[in-house]
């Protein structure tokens with residue numbers, strides 16, 4: 264009898280608590296062409312949002328993951344996801360595109376800034392160009408994307424929520440992972456988030472960061488090929504003893520962009536399986 268309590272499944276038609284709804288909210292997702300960004304974009308669509316993706320990948324082809332999500336959005340989910348080809352380091356184009364989205368939709372409600380790059384090079388071999396490139400995308404690109412979106416929220420006199428994707432690498436040194444500039448860039452994302460939250464709070468704009476642990480995506484696939492021992496070492500470095508998958512960051516994105524987190528700003532949501540040292 265009692266076990267029924269534990270085996271009962273929610274009804275297939277169950278809905279989210281209303282405060283998690285993103286119905287008709289206009290949300291920009293940078294780096295949403297694939298990986299974590301695209302997975303989070305799909306979750307936002309499921310919660311009712313209208314999504315605009317900014318990515319520098321070539322426009323998505325038929326049969327791509329993006330095309331599948333787009334077909335689901337306009338079909339089953341009754342909303343839309345639009346792809347905009349842009350490099351987030353190009354401030355002028357970024358402002359034009361985000362301004363155009365706000366004009367077309369008549370509102371601007373949120374951002375996930377997931378566009379980011381990784382490069383492994385021993386510190387002594389790092390060039391100034393490599394370091395500038397990393398910080399240019401992961402810090403300045405994130406900053407300028409947040410600025411472009413916040414500018415439209417303020418122009419439209421709207422409150423909103425910005426989510427910047429950092430990394431646990433912003434607060435821990437990853438032994439065996441050679442990416443000093445990446446870790447520095449992710450530490451900067453944390454502090455950027457807190458300061459933007461302080462500056463834009465008076466406009467009702469919330470800014471939070473998500474700091475993921477290791478995720479199985481195209482970004483990490485290359486790292487595993489080069490160093491197969493990481494396949495066991497990395498899972499061993501967290502309490503759950505495994506890597507994570509992009510879909511394990513869906514709920515956090517919906518939570519932080521929705522009214523469910525209405526009093527949360529300047530915070531970091533660390534999702535790393537309890538990453539710890541031996």
Ligand code: NDP
Pocket residue numbers: 293294295296297298299300317318319320349350351352376377378379380400404428429430431474475476477478479480481482483
């Ligand atoms: P992916 O490389 O799979 O996706 C990132 C997307 O962002 C790609 O489409 C990429 O295009 C795009 N992008 C990169 N630079 C720019 C740019 N200048 N302008 C526009 N688009 C750009 O990465 P993930 O999904 O794995 O990572 C998403 C975010 O999560 C990143 O910020 C990453 O640092 C962070 N993260 C990832 C972890 C992981 O283990 N995977 C762990 C912790 C944090 P292109 O391929 O052309 O570069």
